Amino acid sequence: MAGISSDVIRGYNDTIILFLLMDRDSYGYEISKSIKQMSHDKYVIKETTLYSAFTRMEKNGYVRSYSKIAENGKRRTYYRITDSGREYYLEKCREWELTKEVVEHFIRN
């Protein structure tokens, strides 16, 4: 077992995606590549997980989607983070620090 189980990352996929939307709009495929690259191939998000996260986050008001013709002439669905999404992201960052502190009481290294 080398890799991260889905039960662990669960609850942080949204956060990871929002992080990648902080500075500029993006779309599914690009985000999945960024995650893979930034994690040095240690985490590869599943397509279905990614796209269902987009749907959920749009419903929750954390992102807004729009269609755009890319440089290559193809239509893509882009996502933009909302103010509410930024707030949510920062909240999750604070939650992460708390979680880390708690979990590490029970980890022997």
Add this chain to the structure above:
Amino acid sequence: MAGISSDVIRGYNDTIILFLLMDRDSYGYEISKSIKQMSHDKYVIKETTLYSAFTRMEKNGYVRSYSKIAENGKRRTYYRITDSGREYYLEKCREWELTKEVVEHFIRN
């Protein structure tokens, strides 16, 4: 929102429980108190979560249960960690380090 969402801790409840069984056998109520105390009241495991974790882990061979009459004369179900449970715990500790490393690439603090 102050506290840890269940989606975050998911996948680490078993690890936390196993940690508390490393040095001596214990039972549900005591374990829930230990978690509360060791996390300085930051994490309180739900009863149903705890007992279903025991059931699952026994099925997976990570713990073994036995009934014992406690000092107060009442019958309790105690749990003992198995060798396989110890291995699993250590695996989860390694996984935690990896997860931490990955997630922190996407956290702004």
Add this chain to the structure above:
DNA sequence: GGTCTTTACTACGCCTGACATACTACTACT
């Protein structure tokens, strides 16, 4: 003596997020 709190569980069923599987469609390369 009656009620409340703590201890120590069991039963049942719902919800959510992750994921398996499958399918579409277009481009570029070989």
Add this chain to the structure above:
DNA sequence: AGTAGTAGTATGTCAGGCGTAGTAAAGACC
């Protein structure tokens, strides 16, 4: 012609966490 990469959609399953409720016995308090 076939494969790999890009960019998704659709559908359904599964596991873990949790809400709700109920049981039962011991001790505390008023």
